[in-house]
Amino acid sequence: MEWLTHSQTGFQQAARYLLGMRLAIVTLQLAAIAVAETVISLAHRAEALILCLVYGIFATLCWLWFTRRPPRSPISVSVGLAVDLALIGAWLFLTGGYTNPLVSLLLLPIAVAIILVPLSQSIALTLAGIGIYTALVLWHTPITHDHHDANLAQLHLAGMWVTFAMTAAILLLVVGALARRLGQQQQQLSTIRETRLRDEQIISLGLSAAAVAHRLGTPLNTMTLLVEELRSAFPNPELAEDLNLMEQQLVLCSKHLQQLSRAAVQAKTAQLESLTAKDWVARLKESATLLWPAAPIDWSAVVPDCRVAVDATLDQAILNLLANALTASPSWVAVSVRCAENNRVEMVVEDHGDGLEDAFQNSLGEQIVGSENGMGVGLFLTNATIQRLGGTLKARVDQHGTTMIIDMPQAGPSSLETWSNT
DSSP, X not given: OOOOOHHHHHHHHHHHHHHHHHXXXXXXXXXHHHHHHHHSXXXXXXXXXXXXXXXXXXXXXXXXXXXXXXXXXXXXXXXXXXXXXXXXXXXXXXXXXXXXXXXXXXXXXXXXXXXXXXXXXXXHHHHHHHHHHHHHHHSOOOSOSSOOHXXXXXXXXXXHHHHHHHHHHHIIIIIHHHHHHHHHHHHHHHHHHHHHHHHHHHHHHHHHHHHHHHHHHHHHHXXXXXXXXXXXXXXXXXXXXXXXXXXXXXXXXXXXXXXXHHHHHHHHHTOXXXXXXXXXXXXXXXXXXXXXXXXXXXXXXXXXXXXXXEOHHHHHHHHHHHHHHHHHOXXXXXEEEXXXXXTEEEEEEEESOOTTHHHHHTOTTTSOOOOSSSOSOHHHHHHHHHXXXXXXXXXXXXXTEEEEEXXXXXXXXXXXXXXXXX
């Protein structure tokens, strides 16, 4: 597969507009010859028609070149626009030179050059256009061998109107379209830049978490050994019950560290798992039960059969939302899943709390917000994880509480392949 640079992609997209401009110029030249022949007899009609044919072939070849093997450097584009100026200048030379009202066509390649090529090359093409116009003033062939001053004057006036109208239309369609395309690309680059900055924050947080997880492994193993020694040294039933509880918590901590390691491996290798929504909810319910055995979480019994692409980081993001909901509403939290339009899956987390006021003030999930019971990075990481997998996080706060909606795309072979190639 041939990988294209950003410049090559831009030239490839501009090929259609350049083809339209060149064919419009050729059409206008042919129409001018046809109209002129109805009034006067052109001195170099055959040569002018041959140049129109050559220009049409050149336009087609450039379009094929730009679309199939786009140039890697703007210099190739500048050379093509210089050939445009030369062909237009040669046609004008055969049809009256600077007296031809279509002489303004020389402005079109210059206008396109200002958008597509660097400033230095645009200046060079502008000077070349001025030079060609000057040469047409000094040297040109007569438009006809006969004297038809009145007819020539009428043709010139009509041609000036046609030239103005066609030049304005071509500038609107070609240059305007290129300018809009460049504006869209700038907006895409801005979005990519913001996403990259967000990902850099996530990476720094992930590196810190991985380092902490690595360092916690040894203390946990040591504490496990100490629990075994205490159980052997003090065979007290009351103490044994506390030691069992401590051992369970240590095992839970170890599982969390293993889950963190698996999440890091999956994120590094870009592995996604396609599950039905029912299986995914069952897995989340099992994890939530281990974390909060007595938590009043109302899991919906009705779960659709649609599939979703998930990984360990997404599970952790949902668990972060559940932790926030339980903190804000310890008495009731509800979780439900539904299939939405456009092949989307929505998970809804509801509670009776109002713990998102700070988050709404700071743009939901876009910044790290303050937290009295935690470090305040949970919502930020949750939103970043959901966006990374092609989803969105929405929230609504009313008098009944807070509703969080995780909108994810349904899983399919194309979505898994696209995400794994990013």
